[in-house]
Amino acid sequence: MYDFDNIDPVVSEFVDEYVDSFITWDLVLFFYENPFTMGTPSSIAMSIGRLDSDVLPYLEKLVEKKVLSREEHVQDSAEAVYSYIPDKDFERRVEQFQKALKDRASRLMIVSKVLQKEAKK
Amino acid sequence: MLRGGLLPGSVGVLKGAPGTGKTSIGIEFVARGSAQYGDPGLIVTFEEFPRQLYRDALSIGFDLRALEGEGKLRTVFTTPKVLLEEIRRPGGLLDRVVEEMGVKRAFVDSITHLERITPDPRRLREIIYTFLNGLLRHDLTALVSQEDPFITGTMSVAEAGLSYIADTIIQLRYVEINSTMQKALLVLKHRASDHDKRIRQFSIGPGGVEVSSPFEGREGILSGNPREVVSRRVEQVFR
DSSP, X not given: OOOGXXXXXXXXXXXXXXXXXXXXXXXXXXXXXXXXXXXXXXXXXXXXXXXXHXXXXXXXXXXXXXXXXXXXXXXXXXXXXXXXXXXXXXXXXXXXHHHHHTSHHHHHHHHHHHHHHHHHO | OOSSOSOTTOEEEEEEOTTSSHHHHHHHHHHHHHHHSOOOEEEEESSSOHHHHHHHHHHTTOOHHHHHXXXXXXXXXXXXXXXXXXXXXXXXXXXXXXXXXXXXXXXXXXXXXXXXXXSOHHHHHHHHHHHHHHHHTTTOEEEEEEEOSOSSSOOOSOTTTHHHHOSEEEEEEEEEETTEEEEEEEEEXXXXXXXXXXXXXXXXXXXXXXXXXXXXXXXXXXXXXXXXXXXXXXXXXXX
């Protein structure tokens, strides 16, 4: 087992609070790296190489957490449009999360943590 | 070459095959305007992720993320359908960004992706017309890219009626000379201007796009496989 106490506490708290799945992981990094994205679930799913149906519930969770906004105005489509609306603190935490992922040991600990969360569902 | 640049409040089209430099020229147009001339800019990308554009822009000397941080530029990643709706909608993305930032220059990469909305050429033409007029409504100067399907050889005027709507059409081509691919740039159309009609070489490097001398002593440049002009070769034989 990994010693989660060795993860940067800011990163650990961030994972606890936001990263409950690998799809959320992908979404958080995708929006951080492409901050002015305005996408539908299908276009966002394509952008991160996932299925629309898998991505939608996690987009909604990020809307609940006020990381994304949702607008429904595409006339010819039932799809909503999601945009990134993070506050400065969230941005700073994603930056640290991204930095932690570059370190192999931290990355493995984060992967293990997310796997445990996925297993509990 | 344009004898004074793009016409303010107009739309120009950058045409070329993949890799000819459409995106780099478009990025430089917006980023240089933003960094050097105080013209806030908007880049809209449909396929390349902004993070790729940030990286590519750095390689030609422009830090888009820093400009975004200063509120001078925005790189929006979206779908053609969403953007079209946003342009049409009062208070939509374009209205908001133009009001918030006072956008003066825009680059849309690429208008070819509007074909994803409909396969019907007539409907596509209407969509492109609406799209470009939506940009012009804000009195900004816009460049849009359009992909040529062929690397060399066959060349067409801008498709889907773009040639009528656009005030400027710039054609980028690959040219094979002595077994090396070079890049050529030609202003096909520039309304109300006595623009440079010569086909010039250009390159893209750390300082951005550099347009250099015309291709001299060769003909058939736009075919992609130019020939040396015969009279010159004859002169060389008798020299």
